[in-house]
Amino acid sequence: MENSTLRISQQAANQSDDRDVNLYPDIFSQYSADAYNKAIDQAKTLVLQFLRKQTKPFSGITPAALGQQFQHVDLNVPLANYDSLFAEVDRLYVSHATAFHLPHYIAHLNCPVVIPALAAELLISAINSSQDTYDQSAGGTLMERRLIEWTANQIGFGKEADGVFTAGGSQSNLMGLLLARDHFTLKRYGHSIKLDGNPMVAHRFRVFVSEKAHFSNQKNAWLLGLGEQAVVEVATDTRFRMRLDALDKAIQAELAMGNIPIAVVATAGTTDFGNVDPLEGIAQLAQQYSIWMHVDAAYGCGLLLTDQYRHLINGIELAHSVTIDYHKSFFQPISSSAFIVREKERLQIIKHHADYLNPAEQDYEEYPAQINKSITQSTRRFDALKLWFTLRLMGRAKLGEYMEAIIDTAQRAAQYIGSDSDFELLCESDISILVFRYAPAQVQEAQYCALNQYVKKKLFHAGEVLVASTKVQGKFYLKFTIFNPLTTNSDIRDMLNKIKSYGAGFFQ
Structure with a gap:
């Protein structure tokens, strides 16, 4: 097979005393243009087949049934060709992959992805840059820095802001809590946790979060050696947003017990309800008690894109640090997240x-290195290119339209649910998550949990509609996560009708 520019260059190979192209034909053929084109073309064909032919979000297959198909796979014996490989992957994975792009997928915070970002994925994987240092990714380093600068500007931070792309919101939240802890100990005690570990008083450090905040706060406190006991859950209002009076009382109570408040984590878009904590008020209390304020905007960051709803996160610019998940509200493929600080030092x-x-x-003003800002990733994908493609081709305004569309659809869905006597809507949403339950009059309230669990399971294995669920005060609820701008009012009504239809089987 004729070699091309995709393989190791012929000239370089001929200059080697140890290697000869003719001795390694199989290796060099893997770098040929023909091999590349065939693999990419077949992958594209399978993707298009998935996108075009998938009619429902899930096949409904059970783990046991799918697991049986894996029993015949011998990973020690390679397949004969790409045809066999793609056929196997189609059977084991693609045919049963969850179709987030379909309007009737309405379960978790998985967004449909925009096409420019998919094109970028091809370059990212094929070129395989690492975002450690400038000499490994020259243009990539500057692109990432520019996108961090742009995001910081959307937040409302000044020129002193900085940040880095991360693997996801949990990692970004970890960075926020780490900086809060370490800067507090340096300022208060002159103690470097980086060099000497947690001080003796660390067991008294306290971090305040909403009782509906993301579970990563507890995990991160554990990872930082503070333990989950360091996390103080603050009561919420009827919309499940952190109450300012409860936060103030919680801080005072911990101080009275001799504990040491170091940070508060505000949530801009709760995972269960899509609501935003009162950021401006939280910022005032954080300043009053001289504690770090981190905003987990992994979900609510999409509000930065829309002028119509931007006011919902007013006060985010007062935070010390912010979590952004582009792979949620910016419609990017996984993974694409960022951690942004107001002050780069x-x-x-x-x-x-x-x-x-x-x-x-090394002079890092002359030759910047993103590795200096990353805590857990040395080798790191050039995920920023996906957002670069998206912004340069689509722009902020178009992404903002998508965000506005899902918020508007959620508001109409709330009206449908609230006006239907067969449903019980728990609360309104600032963004696009609705928690509710099927509660027809002929059913006793004691049966509501069992009824809704039955409905969810039936929907899942039918595969026609995928909804999520949660528990609130021990009660089981269904959850619509409206995250697709293509989901219409008709889709919402159809899904509600399917809930009723499958629910009817509970009485038989």
């Missing part, structure tokens, strides 16, 4: 020099 504490990678003597 706060990130200096993360830096650790390695002579082979980011030596101390």
Whole structure:
């Protein structure tokens, strides 16, 4: 097979004393244009087949049935060709993949992805840059820095802001809590946790979160050696947003017990309800008690794109740090997240020099290195390119229209649910999540949980509609996560009717 520019260059190979192209024909053929084109073309065909032919969000297959098909796979014996490989992957994966792009997928915070970002994925994987240092990704480094600057500007931060792309919201939240802890100990005690570990008083550190905040707060407190006991859950209002009076009382109560408040995590878009904590009021209390304010806007970051609903996160610009998940409300493929700080010098504490990678003597103003801002990733994908493609081709305004569409659809869905006597809507949503339950008059309230569990399971295995669920005060609820701008009012009504239809089987 004729070699091309995709393989190791012929000239370089001929200059080697140890290698000869003719001795390694199989290796060099893997870099040929023909091999590349065939693999990419077949992958594209399978993707298009999935997008065009998928009529429902899920096949409904059970783990046991799917697992049986894996028993015949011998990973020690390679398949004969790409035809066999794609056929196997189609059978084991693609045919049963959850179709987030369909309007009747309405379960979790999984967005349909925009096409420009998919094109970027091809470049990201094929070129395989690593975002450690400038010499590994020159243009990529500057693109990522520019996108961080743009995002910080959308938040309302000034020129001193900075940040880094991360693997996801949980990692970004970890960075926020780490900086809060480490800067507090440096300022209060002159103690470097980076060098010397947690001080003796660390068991008294306290972090305040809403009782409906993301579970990563507890996990991150554990990872940082503070333990879950450091996380104080603050009561919420009827819309499940953090109450300012409850936050104030919680901080005072911990102080009275001799504990040490170090941070408050505000949520801009709760996972269960899509509501936004009162950011401006929380910022005032954070300033009053001299504690770090982090905003988890993994979901609510999409509000930055829309002028119509931007006011819902007023006060985010007062935070010390912010979590952004582009792979949620910016309609990007997984993974694409960011951690942004209001003051870039706060990130200096993360830096650790390695002579082979980011030596101390290097001028990082001249040759920037994103590794200096990352806590858990050395080799890191160039995920920023997906957002670059998206913004440069579609623009903020178009993404904002998508966000407005899902918010408007959620508002109409809330009206449908609220006006139907067979349903019980728990609360309104600032963004696009609705928690409700099927509650027909002929059913006793004691049966509501069993009825809604039955409906969810039937919907899942039918595969026609995928909804999520949650528990509130021990009661089981269904959940619509409206995250697709193509979901229409008709789709919403159809899904509600299917809930009723499957619910009828509960009485038989």
